[in-house]
Structures are given as C-alpha cells and as structure tokens.
Amino acid sequence: MIGIIVFPGTNCEFDVQGAYRELGRDTTIVAHHERDLDDYEAVVIPGGFSYGDYLRTGAIARFSPIMESVIRYAGAGGKVLGICNGFQVLTEAGLLPGALQRNVGLSFICGEVTVRVEQTNSILTCGMTVGEELSLPINHFEGNYTADADTLERLETQGQVVLRYVQNPNGSANDIAGIANVEGNVVGLMPHPERAGLGFGLTDQAKAMLESLLMPRGSRATQSA
Numbered sequence: 144m145i146g147i148i149v150f151p152g153t154n155c156e157f158d159v160q161g162a163y164r165e166l167g168r169d170t171t172i173v174a175h176h177e178r179d180l181d182d183y184e185a186v187v188i189p190g191g192f193s194y195g196d197y198l199r200t201g202a203i204a205r206f207s208p209i210m211e212s213v214i215r216y217a218g219a220g221g222k223v224l225g226i227c228n229g230f231q232v233l234t235e236a237g238l239l240p241g242a243l244q245r246n247v248g249l250s251f252i253c254g255e256v257t258v259r260v261e262q263t264n265s266i267l268t269c270g271m272t273v274g275e276e277l278s279l280p281i282n283h284f285e286g287n288y289t290a291d292a293d294t295l296e297r298l299e300t301q302g303q304v305v306l307r308y309v310q311n312p313n314g315s316a317n318d319i320a321g322i323a324n325v326e327g328n329v330v331g332l333m334p335h336p337e338r339a340g341l342g343f344g345l346t347d348q349a350k351a352m353l354e355s356l357l358m359p360r361g362s363r364a365t366q367s368a
C-alpha cells in the first residue's frame with residue numbers, strides 16, 4: 144500500500160493514484176493532519192500548490208503534522224518520493240538539500256522534457272538503466288533547482304543526482320531534474336512520471352520508474368552498481 148499525502152492545494156493526488164492503479168497497486172490518500180505512516184510500503188508527496196504556494200512553495204506544508212511523521216519514516220529507511228510540489232516540500236523540510244526557485248524567464252512552464260537517468264541507486268530509478276533517456280511532462284513555476292557550490296559538488300560526487308534534463312527548461316543548476324538523499328530512500332523530482340501518458344496508458348519507461356518505488360531496496364541497484 145502506497146500512502147499519498149495531501150495538503151490543502153495539492154492537486155496531483157489522483158494522477159498518482161490513477162497511475163499506480165494502472166500498475167495494479169493500491170494507494171490511500173493521507174491527509175496533512177494525520178500522523179500514522181506505519182502501514183505504507185512507500186509514501187508519495189504529489190504535485191500541486193500546497194497552501195497556495197504562499198510565502199514560498201512548500202514552506203507552509205513542511206509544518207504540517209504529517210511531515211513530522213514523514214521525517215521519522217524517512218529516517219527509519221522508509222521510501223519517500225516527492226513529485227514537483229512534493230520535491231519543494233522535501234527541500235523545505237530538510238529531507239533533501241537545496242531549494243527550488245522561480246524558473247529562469249519567470250514563466251510557468253508546461254510541456255514535455257527529456258531527462259536522462261544518472262544513477263540507479265535510488266527508489267525512483269532502481270528499475271532503470273544509467274544513461275536511459277525518457278520523456279516526461281513538466282508543469283511548474285518554481286522548478287529551478289539551486290544549492291550552494293559545496294552542496295552541488297557533494298550531490299555530484301556522492302551520486303545523488305538521479306535525473307538530469309537533456310535540455311534545461313528552467314535554469315536548474317547542473318541541469319538537475321531530480322535528486323536523492325545519500326541513502327537513496329528519499330527522492331524529489333520536478334517532472335511528473337505519473338502523468339506520462341496518463342489517460343492513454345502510461346509509457347513503459349514511466350511504468351518502470353513508478354514500479355521502482357516498490358522494488359525491494361538494492362535488488363537491481365546492487366546488480367548494476
């Protein structure tokens with residue numbers, strides 16, 4: 144069972160639910176005021192505009208009761224995936240380094256991007272192949288990943304950059320589209336794999352990405368490391 148966390152303003156929870164339903168996986172919606180995550184094999188924080196993106200995107204959601212549980216869950220090795228606004232919440236909560244700032248050009252972008260898989264040591268990419276490229280939808284205003292030089296250096300040398308844009312759409316440092324924590328059990332990305340073909344059938348590569356979340360830790364990553 145996958146727990147999908149919603150805050151006021153989240154709007155991609157049913158996309159995530161629909162995608163996992165297509166994969167035959169059960170999901171439950173978990174409200175921001177709840178605290179219990181024990182029953183879930185993975186937790187997804189979906190996209191949207193939590194608390195209207197007021198103050199700074201993700202900055203209010205991080206104070207929700209459920210985020211204390213997410214921090215504990217991640218600390219115990221639980222799998223946490225943040226998609227778009229979910230990525231923004233994870234950086235605000237300190238579960239991932241850096242921040243997402245406004246896109247270069249200051250426009251909301253909505254379209255398809257090609258991303259390259261850079262690492263297979265994470266819960267998002269363990270069923271994929273390094274160097275594999277795939278097309279994923281994006282729609283965001285604040286997807287421009289930034290971090291100080293030392294953090295960027297650490298992300299690169301420790302293999303925490305899991306996805307990179309082939310053509311950078313938003314000004315993200317080092318073309319970063321998604322990162323993991325050192326352990327690989329917490330991942331955030333700006334593109335939306337759950338929407339890749341949603342309504343028409345998910346693409347095979349999006350399926351592989353979403354299925355990765357439910358693979359036993361280390362199963363494929365250890366083989367390909």
Ligand SMILES: NC(=O)CC[C@H](N)C(=O)O
Pocket residue numbers: 189190191192193196200226227228229282283284285286
């Ligand atoms: N699709 C989304 O999750 C949007 C993310 C965020 N609120 C932004 O515009 O940057």
